[in-house]
Amino acid sequence: MNEMLSAVALAHAIHAGRLSPADVAERCAQTIRACEPDIRAFATLDLDTMLARAQEPGLGQTPLAGLPVGIKDVLDTAGLPTERGSPIYAGYRPAADATVVRMALRAGAVIPGKMTTTEFAFMKPTQTRNPRRLSHTPGGSSAGSAAAVAAGMLPLALGTQTAGSVIRPASFCGVTGYKPSFKLIPVPGLKVFAWSLDTIGLFGAHVADVAFGAAAMTGRDLIPEESDELPHFALVKTARADQASADAHAALEAAGQAAVKAGARVSVIELPPEVEALDEAQGVIQSYEAALAFADEWDRHRDGLSDRLASYLADGMTIAPEVYDAARRTARRGRYALADLFAGHDALLTFSAPGEAPEGHATTGSPVFNKLWTLSGAPCVNVAGLTGATGMPIGVQVVGRFGRDKAMLGAARFLERAITDA
């Protein structure tokens, strides 16, 4: 197992002249060559282009300092195939880069290739193995992005979350996953699954690394200041707590205790019913919108869809617009109620996933502890550092107030240090 690469540390070394972008790219390329046969995190690998671009003059002075950034294969790249995890798009070359890909390039990223995704970011597993234990799933749908960061192949990778596709694989692979506030990272050029939910996020080694990467790409003020203020966390287990394993409960308790030991306040609360209602509404909205977003693939390429996705889309077509509209109203009410919760707390602390990564590769695990938060639009981070019964990672999730990503990242960094120090 290689050490993970800290984007902040590497960028700092490059900005200070102690390393060059080419040095970092070469180090990543070496790790990729060594690990990729086992991990299989790449849908398309193009080390030559990455290494050539890393030589470009001036790259070390860019915000991202020429660091390699992996791109999930549901994001359009004009220069690389964009297969979306589906045989329907085998060899597909989009006419344009996705906006976020251009944002990464403008900020000075070099792109090593495209990271595996489940079929259109739905449930059909990828070829990718969990770097923490190859016999286990890395989770989905952003499997390749999470695995490549966990394996030390890349310091940063872009993923997407519609139900739980950033936070869950981050938890399973023991990396930091950041799902920003809805629409903080622009989605043009992302293959739409459900337009009210699809959110682009980042994977990195630590909280500071994803904050750095997101700030560099967006030009936003997202890096939390060092502060002596002690956060007040609300620990919430949700109405689905019985679906979390004993070691997931233990990890959440341990995280809470570490926060208290580090000086934070932690209050155990229950979510109001308006917020809990987001969980069911997410399912309705995702299903209704997917049935429309994949109208072309359904009508013209049905044989290229997995049975599971085809039957999911068929179910979505039976949802009446009135039922969908009611779910959207539930979402609006839930967002108001969630905003009210933050009057008394700086951040929520909850499960990232039901437990350790499941063994085998037949499933990518469950987004049961993610759906609610995705529909809420709230920013979330998987904080790594804890482990479960068999020694595999179990993350915990910090949730912030919509639009207050910087404050959420600050609370997550506090918790990460508390866990490390505990």
Added chain:
Amino acid sequence: MNEMLSAVALAHAIHAGRLSPADVAERCAQTIRACEPDIRAFATLDLDTMLARAQEPGLGQTPLAGLPVGIKDVLDTAGLPTERGSPIYAGYRPAADATVVRMALRAGAVIPGKMTTTEFAFMKPTQTRNPRRLSHTPGGSSAGSAAAVAAGMLPLALGTQTAGSVIRPASFCGVTGYKPSFKLIPVPGLKVFAWSLDTIGLFGAHVADVAFGAAAMTGRDLIPEESDELPHFALVKTARADQASADAHAALEAAGQAAVKAGARVSVIELPPEVEALDEAQGVIQSYEAALAFADEWDRHRDGLSDRLASYLADGMTIAPEVYDAARRTARRGRYALADLFAGHDALLTFSAPGEAPEGHATTGSPVFNKLWTLSGAPCVNVAGLTGATGMPIGVQVVGRFGRDKAMLGAARFLERAITDA
């Protein structure tokens, strides 16, 4: 000048067996062959495919009864070039149909071709002439869609509005333009200009026709019942009233008087400052988002952009994220304040455009009376029937409450009849 084609009347005749889809397609084809050399509404014309599809058995029993529907060329079509009004996409063939194109086809539309659009739906005029007077602009950006309906070439056509691109050309061409509530019609497969604003809409002869078309495509309950209830309109001139010509003021007054004569209540009100603030916020949001949405074209195809669009995008790049976020907060406050207005009124009645269509083809006219409403997300209709100083059409705009499209269409139909009867 040909008579406009009523989608409702044609579908009724087909459903009743008095006409066939092939009869209607042939009639449209004849008008297109006769008028298109003057009007130039099509970016791509494919009458053979339309006429062949119109022969398909069972088409007459579909919701749209096999009616021809024109598709604005910013919407992806796998079977037809999708050039987006830009040389960058000359001959471009997308891999998939836009969702709304599939919705139209599933509902039984036949597609005659792609309708002209200004460059990426921005300001660079199209080749299209105003069917009411060829020396005048049809408006933009949905120029071809509005002109084809006005010329009696098509009963229905799809357009899009980011600032004023449905309501303004509808007013200039004397047709009904319907901009639904934001996201009522799904946007996957629409070339993004500004993701918080882009709205797909419909053109038809009368209010009943656009309601019929939207209901058929979306499966939604959008057709207002016949009712004896008399609407209460709020007549609003906005803070930009001085930019409306004398005959636009006269048309708005005449519409209000016609509504009163037909039994409606009409109260003249001023918009609260929170709602007026949407106008300026729209400009910030559109500009900031466009600069990101066209990142690929800017970076890789700048020579293919018009000077006007390039300088617009350059301006957008100077907007700080904090300024954009402030505009989004202004939008949220404005939407709340607008919702409150509807507590006392069924619909707002206001200008569609500053006056008659400008003479010449160097400009597509101003969206000054549309930007506020687009950002509000509220459903709008241009009601035709009135004319200006030189006899060209001047429409008036009915605005409804977000999500209450059916009620808005009912109020618009009431006003349309009142204008006809006055």
